[in-house]
Amino acid sequence: MAGGMANMQKMMKQAQKLQKQMEATQKELEAKEFIGKEPSGMVTATLTGDRRLKDLSLAQDVVDPEDTDMLQDLIIAAVNDGLDQIDQESAQTMGQFTKGIPGF
Numbered sequence: 001m002a003g004g005m006a007n008m009q010k011m012m013k014q015a016q017k018l019q020k021q022m023e024a025t026q027k028e029l030e031a032k033e034f035i036g037k038e039p040s041g042m043v044t045a046t047l048t049g050d051r052r053l054k055d056l057s058l059a060q061d062v063v064d065p066e067d068t069d070m071l072q073d074l075i076i077a078a079v080n081d082g083l084d085q086i087d088q089e090s091a092q093t094m095g096q097f098t099k100g101i102p103g104f
Contacts, residue, residue, distance in 0.1 A: 022097050029086075029093055036082025043074040047082040049089070 030050040037044050042059035056078075062071060 018097065022094070025093050025097070029090060032089070034082045034085040034089070036078045036080065036085060038074045038077035038081065040074070043071075043078040045075070045078040045082045047079070047086060049086055051083065051086060053079065 028049075030048065032049040033054065034047050034049065035044055036047065040062075042062040044055075044057045045053060046055035046057075048054055056075065058071070058075075062074060064070070
């Protein structure tokens with residue numbers, strides 16, 4: 001019985017250590033910046049790892065009052081590119097903690 005209790009305590013310590021590592025990794029990810037670009041590079045969106053839009057840059061050439069639909073599409077493409085980068089980074093960094101766990 002004592003061996004089982006010691007084993008359980010060891011597992012709990014490992015779980016706590018893993019949780020602290022996950023929290024630290026998550027904070028590092030949230031502090032990073034990701035720059036999304038649409039294919040022509042005339043619109044860039046800077047996002048933080050916690051999925052907040054920090055900056056949006058537009059080249060002067062892209063601003064055409066007669067074609068706001070194109071500008072909207074370019075902004076959406078740049079923001080989505082940045083969000084995709086965050087998702088990829090998150091999967092790489094946080095995936096180390098969820099490997100082998102069913103449902104993750």
